[in-house]
Structures are given as C-alpha cells and as structure tokens.
Amino acid sequence: MTDAQxxxxxxxxxxxxxxxxxxxxxxxxxxxxxxxxxxxxxxxLRSDYAHARVRSIDVSAARTRPGxxxxxxxxxMGDFWRPGPxxxxxxxxxxxxxxxxxxxxxxxxxxxxxxGDPLAVVIAESRYIAEDALEDIIVDYEPLExxxxxxxxxxxxxxxxxxxxxxxxxxxxIQEKGNxxxxxxxxxxxxxxxxxxxxxxxxxxxxxxxxxAWDAKSQQLTVWDTTQAPIPIRNGIAAxxxxxxxxxxxxxxFIGGGFGPKIMMDQPEEVLVPWAAVKLNRPxxxxxxxxxxxxxxxxxxxxxxxxxxAVTRDxxxxxxRDVFLHDxxxxxPYGLTVPLNTQSHALSAYDVPNYYTEFRVVFTNKxxxxxxxxxxxxxxxxxxxxxxxxxxxELGMDxxxxxxxxxxxxxxxxxxxxxxxxxxxxxxxxxxxxxxxLDKAMTMIGYHHFLKEEQPRLRAEGRxxxxxxxxxxxxxxxxxxxxxxxxxxSSGKVSVVTGVGTQGQGHFTSFAQVVADQLGxxxxxxRVVTGDTAQFHWGTGTFASRGAVVAGNAVNCAxxxxxxxxxxxxxxxxxxxxxxxxxxDGQVRVADIPEQAISLGELAVLANPLRGAVExxxxxxxxxxxxxxxxxxxxxxxxVAMVVEVDPETMLVEIxxxxxxxxxxxxxxPMIVDGQIHGGLSLGIGNSFYEQLVxxxxxxxxxASFMDYxxxxxxxxxxxxxxxxxxTPSPLxxxxxxxxxxxxxxxxxxxxxxxxxxxxxxYGIEILETPLSPNRLFEIVQxxxxxxx
Amino acid sequence: xxxxxxxxxxxxxxxxxxxxxxxxxxxxxxxxRMLLSDFLRxxxxxxxxxxxxxxxxxxxxxxxxDGQAVRSCLMFxxxxxxxxxxxxxxxxxxxxxxxxxxxxxxxxxxxxxFCTPGFLMTLVPFLDENPDPSEDEIxxxxxxxxxxxxxxxxxxxxxxxxxxxxxx
Numbered sequence: 001m002t003d004a005q006x007x008x009x010x011x012x013x014x015x016x017x018x019x020x021x022x023x024x025x026x027x028x029x030x031x032x033x034x035x036x037x038x039x040x041x042x043x044x045l046r047s048d049y050a051h052a053r054v055r056s057i058d059v060s061a062a063r064t065r066p067g068x069x070x071x072x073x074x075x076x077m078g079d080f081w082r083p084g085p086x087x088x089x090x091x092x093x094x095x096x097x098x099x100x101x102x103x104x105x106x107x108x109x110x111x112x113x114x115x116g117d118p119l120a121v122v123i124a125e126s127r128y129i130a131e132d133a134l135e136d137i138i139v140d141y142e143p144l145e146x147x148x149x150x151x152x153x154x155x156x157x158x159x160x161x162x163x164x165x166x167x168x169x170x171x172x173x174i175q176e177k178g179n180x181x182x183x184x185x186x187x188x189x190x191x192x193x194x195x196x197x198x199x200x201x202x203x204x205x206x207x208x209x210x211x212x213a214w215d216a217k218s219q220q221l222t223v224w225d226t227t228q229a230p231i232p233i234r235n236g237i238a239a240x241x242x243x244x245x246x247x248x249x250x251x252x253x254f255i256g257g258g259f260g261p262k263i264m265m266d267q268p269e270e271v272l273v274p275w276a277a278v279k280l281n282r283p284x285x286x287x288x289x290x291x292x293x294x295x296x297x298x299x300x301x302x303x304x305x306x307x308x309x310a311v312t313r314d315x316x317x318x319x320x321r322d323v324f325l326h327d328x329x330x331x332x333p334y335g336l337t338v339p340l341n342t343q344s345h346a347l348s349a350y351d352v353p354n355y356y357t358e359f360r361v362v363f364t365n366k367x368x369x370x371x372x373x374x375x376x377x378x379x380x381x382x383x384x385x386x387x388x389x390x391x392x393x394e395l396g397m398d399x400x401x402x403x404x405x406x407x408x409x410x411x412x413x414x415x416x417x418x419x420x421x422x423x424x425x426x427x428x429x430x431x432x433x434x435x436x437x438l439d440k441a442m443t444m445i446g447y448h449h450f451l452k453e454e455q456p457r458l459r460a461e462g463r464x465x466x467x468x469x470x471x472x473x474x475x476x477x478x479x480x481x482x483x484x485x486x487x488x489x490s491s492g493k494v495s496v497v498t499g500v501g502t503q504g505q506g507h508f509t510s511f512a513q514v515v516a517d518q519l520g521x522x523x524x525x526x527r528v529v530t531g532d533t534a535q536f537h538w539g540t541g542t543f544a545s546r547g548a549v550v551a552g553n554a555v556n557c558a559x560x561x562x563x564x565x566x567x568x569x570x571x572x573x574x575x576x577x578x579x580x581x582x583x584x585d586g587q588v589r590v591a592d593i594p595e596q597a598i599s600l601g602e603l604a605v606l607a608n609p610l611r612g613a614v615e616x617x618x619x620x621x622x623x624x625x626x627x628x629x630x631x632x633x634x635x636x637x638x639x640v641a642m643v644v645e646v647d648p649e650t651m652l653v654e655i656x657x658x659x660x661x662x663x664x665x666x667x668x669x670p671m672i673v674d675g676q677i678h679g680g681l682s683l684g685i686g687n688s689f690y691e692q693l694v695x696x697x698x699x700x701x702x703x704a705s706f707m708d709y710x711x712x713x714x715x716x717x718x719x720x721x722x723x724x725x726x727x728t729p730s731p732l733x734x735x736x737x738x739x740x741x742x743x744x745x746x747x748x749x750x751x752x753x754x755x756x757x758x759x760x761x762x763y764g765i766e767i768l769e770t771p772l773s774p775n776r777l778f779e780i781v782q783x784x785x786x787x788x789x
Numbered sequence: 790x791x792x793x794x795x796x797x798x799x800x801x802x803x804x805x806x807x808x809x810x811x812x813x814x815x816x817x818x819x820x821x822r823m824l825l826s827d828f829l830r831x832x833x834x835x836x837x838x839x840x841x842x843x844x845x846x847x848x849x850x851x852x853x854x855d856g857q858a859v860r861s862c863l864m865f866x867x868x869x870x871x872x873x874x875x876x877x878x879x880x881x882x883x884x885x886x887x888x889x890x891x892x893x894x895x896x897x898x899x900x901x902x903f904c905t906p907g908f909l910m911t912l913v914p915f916l917d918e919n920p921d922p923s924e925d926e927i928x929x930x931x932x933x934x935x936x937x938x939x940x941x942x943x944x945x946x947x948x949x950x951x952x953x954x955x956x957x
Binding site: 016017020021022023024025026027028030032033035127128203204205206207254255256257258259289290503504505506671672674675678679681682683705706707711712713714715717719720721744 | 820822823827830831834835836837838839840841842843844846847849876877878880881882883886890893894895897899900901902903904905906909924928929931932933934935936937938939940941942943944945
C-alpha cells in the first residue's frame with residue numbers, strides 16, 4: 001500500500017479494506033443490531049406440511065397471551081394480501097415460451113405448498129414471547145400428497161401444486177443454434193447420459209432480518225433489511241402499502257453474506273413486517289433463525305439432464321443436445337433466470353456449432369428456487385465438462401486436449417452463441433483468450449508430471465489419487481445499469497454514494513480506489529455509502545457478479561466528471577491551462593510549479609459560494625451523478641485443477657491440491673479478487689461433497705440444521721488454493737473489468753467428479769451426479785462392481 | 790431460538806445477576822431462559838457478538854468466558870452470574886486494533902465479517918495458550934467456526950501473521 005500511496009495509483013493494487021476496522025471491532029451495524037424504543041418482535045408460524053389444505057387457523061389463545069400485541073393471518077390482511085411481483089419475467093425474445101407465473105404470497109390462504117410456507121405472524125413485546133405464542137396457535141390441516149420427485153411431478157396422475165393448472169409444468173423453453181440432428185449424422189461418436197444435480201443452500205452466516213419503523217408525524221417509513229437489492233425493495237414496499245416511494249427509506253447496512261437469496265424481493269417477511277409496523281404504529285423487528293433459514297429462504301440447483309454430445313474422431317464438438325428438468329419449488333417469482341443460465345453455460349468456453357436445448361420447469365412442494373451463487377451456471381458447466389470427459393475417454397484422447405481443440409479462438413471475439421441468455425439478449429462473449437489459462441493451470445498443477453510420474457508411483461503403493469481439470473466461463477456484470485454520485489466535500493474528503501448493497505465484497509475499498517485515482521486523494525479519504533435509498537435511489541442491486549463491473553464503472557464515470565469540474569475551476573483559480581494541472585495529494589497544482597496549488601477542499605468551497613452568483617449553465621459544488629449500463633455481459637474465464645486422494649475404506653475424499661488460473665479482465669484489487677475466488681471455491685467444494693438438502697417423499701426437509709447440513713470447515717479445505725491471474729480486459733466498459741463473485745463456485749463439482757473418477761479408475765465408475773458424499777460414492781462403487789460381476 | 794419454547798413463564802422467576810463484561814460489572818434482572826448471546830446483544834447492547842445458528846455449530850457467537858472460548862448461544866445469562874466475559878468490543882478499538890484484528894485486516898481474513906468476531910474470540914485464548922502454532926493447529930483451532938466467504942485460507946494466514954507479530 002505504501003507504494004500505491006507514493007504513486008497515487010490505487011487501481012490494481014492490493015489495498016487493505018477501509019471498512020475493516022469497524023467490522024473487526026464489532027462497531028459495524030448489521031440489521032439485528034438495530035434497536036429502537038418501543039420495538040416489537042415478530043415470529044412466524046410456518047407450515048409443518050409440504051402440501052396441505054389449511055382448513056382453519058385458530059389464533060385466539062395466542063392473542064390472549066400476556067405480551068402479545070397482535071397475531072395476523074392472511075384473513076387479517078384484507079386488501080393488502082396479494083401475491084408478490086414477478087421479479088424477472090420470461091424473455092420476450094425467445095419464441096414459444098410457456099410460462100406460468102405463480103409468485104410468492106405473504107401468508108397462506110388456501111393451501112400450504114412447501115414446508116415453511118408462512119401461516120401466521122405473532123407480534124409481541126419480546127422475541128421469546130412471540131415464539132411462545134406460536135405454540136398457542138392451532139392449525140387444522142388436511143394433508144395432501146406431496147409433489148417431490150421432478151419426473152413423477154410431470155406424470156399425468158401426479159398431484160397438483162396448483163389446482164388451476166393442468167399439470168405441474170411451470171415453464172417450457174426450447175432454444176436452438178444450427179441443426180443438432182443434422183450434426184449428429186456427421187458425428188463419429190455420440191455419447192448420451194443422464195446427469196442429476198441436487199439442491200443446496202446459500203447458508204449465509206447471517207440469517208435474514210427486517211426492522212421497520214413508521215413515523216406517523218412525518219409519514220415516513222424506515223426499513224432495515226438484509227437485502228442485496230434495497231432500491232427495488234423500497235419500490236415494492238411503497239407500492240404494497242400505497243405510499244410514495246419517497247416516503248419509504250430502505251437501508252441495507254452491513255450484510256452478513258448474501259449469496260443470492262437476499263436478492264429476492266418482497267418476500268413474505270419483507271412485506272409483513274413493514275405492514276405491521278405501520279398498522280401498529282410501533283417499530284417491529286423480525287430476525288430469522290437458522291431453522292427458518294433452511295425452510296423459509298430460497299435454495300437452488302436441482303435439475304435432471306438428458307445430455308448428448310456429438311464429436312468427430314479428432315475430438316471436435318459437432319453439437320450438444322441437452323434436455324432438462326428444472327425444479328423451481330413451490331413458486332417461481334424469479335422467472336427463468338436459473339435455467340437460462342444453465343442453457344447458456346452448458347456451451348461454456350467452447351465453439352459449439354449446433355445446439356439443441358430444451359427445459360421444463362417443474363413446480364414441486366419444496367422451497368422456492370432462486371439464484372444461489374452460481375445461479376444455474378454450475379449445472380451447465382457440470383453437464384458440458386462431464387460430457388467432454390466421457391468423449392475424451394471414448395476417443396482415447398487427453399482430457400485437456402479435447403478442451404483445447406474446442407475453445408473459442410481468441411480472434412473469434414465477440415463470439416455469438418446465438419441463444420438468448422438471462423440478460424434477455426443474445427449470448428455474446430465479449431473477449432477472452434483461453435489457451436493461456438489452460439496452460440497456466442496445467443503448469444501450476446504439474447499436469448504431465450502428475451500423470452506420468454506421481455500418479456503411477458502412488459498407484460503402485462496402492463493409493464487412490466486422481467486429477468481433475470476443467471474449464472469454465474462466467475457471464476458477469478449484467479445490466480441494466482447502476483449509478484453513483486461523487487462529491488468533493490469542503491473538508492477535501494470525497495463522498496461516494498451508490499445504490500447497490502454490499503455483503504462483504506469490499507465495495508468501500510474498491511470504489512474508493514477508483515475515485516482516489518481519478519481525484520488524486522488518499523484512498524482512506526474516500527467515504528463510500530452503499531445500500532441506503534435516502535442517499536441514492538436509482539439502481540437494481542448486487543447480484544450476478546455485477547457490483548464491481550456495473551457500479552464500479554458508474555463510480556468511475558462520476559469521478560471522471562468531477563475531475564473535469566475540478567480542472568476547469570482550478571484552471572481559473574490558478575490561472576493556468578488545464579493541461580498543465582495535476583491532481584495529487586488532495587491538491588490541484590501546476591505540474592511544473594508545485595507551490596502554485598489549491599487543495600480540493602478549498603476548491604469545493606469556491607464551487608459552492610455563499611455570496612455572488614454561480615455562472616449560468618454550471619452546477620454548484622464539485623459533484624457529479626452518473627450511470628453505467630453495459631450492452632451485454634462481460635465474460636470471465638478460468639481453469640480449475642485439483643488433485644484428490646480417496647480412501648477406499650471410508651470413501652472420504654481429500655483435496656490435496658487446488659489451483660485456478662483465472663481471467664476477470666482488469667483487476668481493481670487483487671486481494672479482494674483472490675478472496676472472492678477462495679469463497680466461491682469453498683462453496684463449490686460444498687456443492688461437490690458436503691452440502692445436499694435432503695427432502696423425503698413427503699417433502700419434509702430432513703437436514704434443516706448446521707448439525708445435519710454440512711458446510712465445508714477449515715479442515716475440509718485443501719492446504720493451499722493457488723491462484724494464477726490473467727487479464728483480458730472487457731471492451732464493454734471503460735475500466736475493462738469483469739465480475740468474479742461467482743467464479744469459484746462454478747467449476748468445482750465438475751473438477752471434483754473428474755478427479756474422483758480418476759482416483760478410482762480401477763473401479764471403472766462414472767460419476768454423473770453432484771453433490772456426492774462418502775456413502776453415495778460407496779454406492780456408486782458397489783453398483784459398478786455389481787455390474788462387472 | 791425456536792428450540793427454546795417455555796410454555797408458561799412466571800416473571801417472578803426472574804433473577805438478578807452480576808456479570809463482568811470487558812472489565813465492566815453489569816447488574817441486571819433477567820429471565821432464567823435468556824441466552825447469554827441475547828443478554829450481551831440486547832440487554833447490554835454489545836452487538837459485536839453475532840448469532841448465526843443458535844444451536845452451537847457455527848461458532849459465530851463465541852465469547853471468552855473466564856478465559857475460555859465458549860458459545861454464548863449455548864449458555865444462559867444466569868450461568869454467567871459472577872463470571873467474566875470478554876467480547877469483541879473488549880479487544881482493540883477502531884483507532885488501535887488488537888494485533889489479531891490488525892492481522893485480519895492485513896491478510897484479508899474477513900469479507901462480510903459476520904463470523905469474524907467468533908473467530909477472533911476463539912483465537913484469542915488459542916494464541917494465549919499456543920503463541921507459535923503450526924498451520925495444522927490453526928486449522929484445527931478454527932474447525933468449529935464456520936465462514937462462508939473466505940474459504941478460511943486468509944484467516945489462517947492472518948493467524949500466522951498475528952502469531953509472528955505478537956511473538957516478537
């Protein structure tokens with residue numbers, strides 16, 4: 001950092017974070033830390049059945065418990081009861097889409113459709129009393145047969161999640177590039193497999209929470225919410241309560257991890273807590289507990305694929321056909337984002353001339369599915385990478401060679417994948433150079449040395465070691481836009497406000513770096529505010545690896561405008577042409593005559609005079625608001641390689657080495673980028689071997705606690721994650737940046753499956769599913785042995 | 790908290806307790822069922838201690854109790870009567886971070902930081918007992934604390950850095 005300060009260049013440097021001292025000393029505000037006078041506490045009664053008609057809910061006893069202020073059911077909501085918004089409608093550009101929107105409801109009226117569907121809410125003087133009162137409520141359920149299995153759900157006699165629909169089909173989409181059937185005729189080898197991917201949780205360490213306070217005298221509602229998207233939430237709450245958007249302030253303070261489900265807008269609690277606060281004219285707080293997080297917070301990943309790949313003898317992909325079922329759970333408020341991502345990422349980094357892709361989205365009596373870090377991408381990557389492994393095996397070809405032969409070449413960018421992606425535009429990869437990343441990863445893991453020397457030596461000792469190496473792409477930085485306002489204050493310090501929320505990505509530092517470089521100030525003198533609609537109220541939110549790309553570029557644009565204003569005014573004050581001025585050390589000075597200078601603070605005062613007149617056509621102050629909207633996604637790329645050892649007695653898998661060669665364009669802060677990659681990889685490891693949400697045939701979630709649902713621990717991680725960086729700048733934004741938030745999560749299950757297969761090569765297994773577990777691996781090995789006998 | 794549902798609460802059961810937190814003695818009257826984590830956060834306003842699972846797995850609520858790391862969600866406040874508790878607020882300040890906190894910043898051992906206070910309070914007594922730990926010992930020491938953001942690598946680096954700095 002010292003070097004950075006010396007040169008005044010922060011972007012690209014390893015700058016430690018501005019926000020850390022507050023976070024490390026317990027002085028940072030999280031939603032559950034909000035404490036208001038007269039505050040009440042909410043607790044939700046949630047359905048114990050996955051599918052049940054609710055005949056009646058008797059809340060009379062709960063209402064009489066001392067300390068209980070109110071108990072509400074759907075009936076008590078009157079006209080305020082209405083289904084939430086369809087957050088993402090289906091893309092209009094794809095022809096022939098079938099889509100049945102069934103958005104989330106605040107509380108159950110007729111029937112509960114998943115474990116955890118809210119039935120009633122108790123508002124009491126304390127959280128303890130509110131939870132006591134839940135026990136007083138008597139629900140008369142008529143249990144119905146639950147829809148759990150994805151394939152059975154579409155059978156003609158399946159019970160229906162929605163009685164007004166003919167089946168449990170929520171959506172049906174077909175997209176095509178070229179002509180797969182014709183390509184198949186030309187192929188030397190065609191491989192077809194069924195691939196199954198099961199659900200996992202986002203499991204942010206901070207559960208969700210909402211605090212709402214209504215000020216009747218000023219007619220202002222303030223809501224603290226663990227959201228990744230404060231501005232859309234503000235608009236949703238205002239619409240729901242019939243308030244002006246300017247009467248509602250939503251604050252997303254420090255958020256203890258998002259990972260997707262906190263993007264979700266107008267979830268039952270986000271609507272009901274503000275509604276109750278206004279109705280009761282007292283602040284109301286609701287903080288989810290961990291069990292609720294498992295049964296009341298959205299999840300992802302469940303899909304079944306029937307995939308077919310057609311290749312030539314020399315390993316060229318002629319085409320891919322992928323027909324899959326996607327589990328959306330009981331409602332589908334987030335539209336088709338997840339399966340569309342799967343469609344586009346099944347093509348991954350490869351030049352696939354012919355592609356037939358078809359999916360059916362299925363309603364089930366399970367928790368709602370919306371994006372979780374990765375958002376459909378890991379499934380697509382898993383399918384393509386597994387199919388390539390099988391093709392390589394069939395052709396007797398090296399697994400890295402088949403990938404190399406099919407990479408989109410560097411001169412083919414922008415590369416058109418033809419299919420429409422989740423950004424509602426044609427999937428076009430902006431830039432990339434893939435082979436150097438593959439070479440780098442192979443060098444880092446010592447690919448040839450491992451296969452030729454290490455593995456044979458260890459196998460001779462009876463050890464089961466294997467290597468996995470896969471590629472992945474990540475579409476990042478989706479639109480529509482973000483904005484930012486940059487202001488030089490009279491103290492000479494700079495304030496930056498932007499609409500996105502922050503959940504640990506280091507925005508207080510990376511955005512400050514951008515501004516500090518533009519204005520020549522110390523990075524510690526740039527104060528960033530995110531996620532407060534009273535400070536900035538245009539934008540969408542932090543998701544899809546877009547914060548640094550979209551908001552970062554908006555910050556850059558606004559800071560550049562301020563720089564222009566600074567130079568213009570300083571030129572007059574210092575009586576020197578603009579091109580002779582430089583901004584450094586919080587001053588504007590004449591480059592050759594450093595003593596001829598004025599501080600930014602003094603300049604800010606001159607730009608906002610108390611007397612005299614501001615010239616017509618100019619704005620007061622050194623301030624600018626600007627926006628950035630990328631046309632299409634910036635496409636990041638990477639190669640992950642790992643070495644594993646399997647203990648054939650216990651089927652425990654140890655990841656001994658893990659390397660990643662990664663390209664996310666221009667890096668703002670390599671320390672933060674590395675951290676994002678580490679975290680993504682650890683989720684990927686969870687999705688490979690530890691994390692699986694287990695629903696029984698009644699739709700009951702069997703492992704709704706951290707005792708039973710396993711997050712990777714420090715002892716489950718490899719000793720060292722090695723990261724190699726490459727930089728292919730994106731042409732889509734002035735900074736050349738691409739996102740990295742989800743990168744690590746995408747390739748790990750595919751690499752893990754390949755490595756385990758390799759380690760257990762003598763058992764001849766094929767791994768066509770994720771997540772695995774020791775017992776599942778044992779079953780797969782047993783099945784392969786049985787087939788041999 | 791859903792696990793803790795007491796049917797009938799007699800408010801007269803409330804007990805007056807005296808707990809020393811970060812060197813300051815606090816006397817409060819509380820229900821016997823109040824969790825220590827809730828007592829610290831909501832009675833004393835020490836919200837630096839976070840709560841992640843309320844069933845003793847994630848380690849987020851860890852505090853130092855009479856010199857030992859404990860999970861404050863698995864204890865009642867009344868059990869702390871007459872005892873000493875150290876929370877994250879009792880380490881360094883924003884202006885003057887504790888060396889462990891400083892090392893977490895320098896090694897990027899935190900992202901969303903929700904779990905961080907639990908890690909710090911697990912590590913303070915650990916480093917007291919073992920000022921020069923090996924990497925494996927560090928990994929074991931934090932195996933009871935979950936982090937979803939960092940993949941643990943930079944946390945381990947931070948502990949090594951802190952041990953190095955505190956040892957010299």
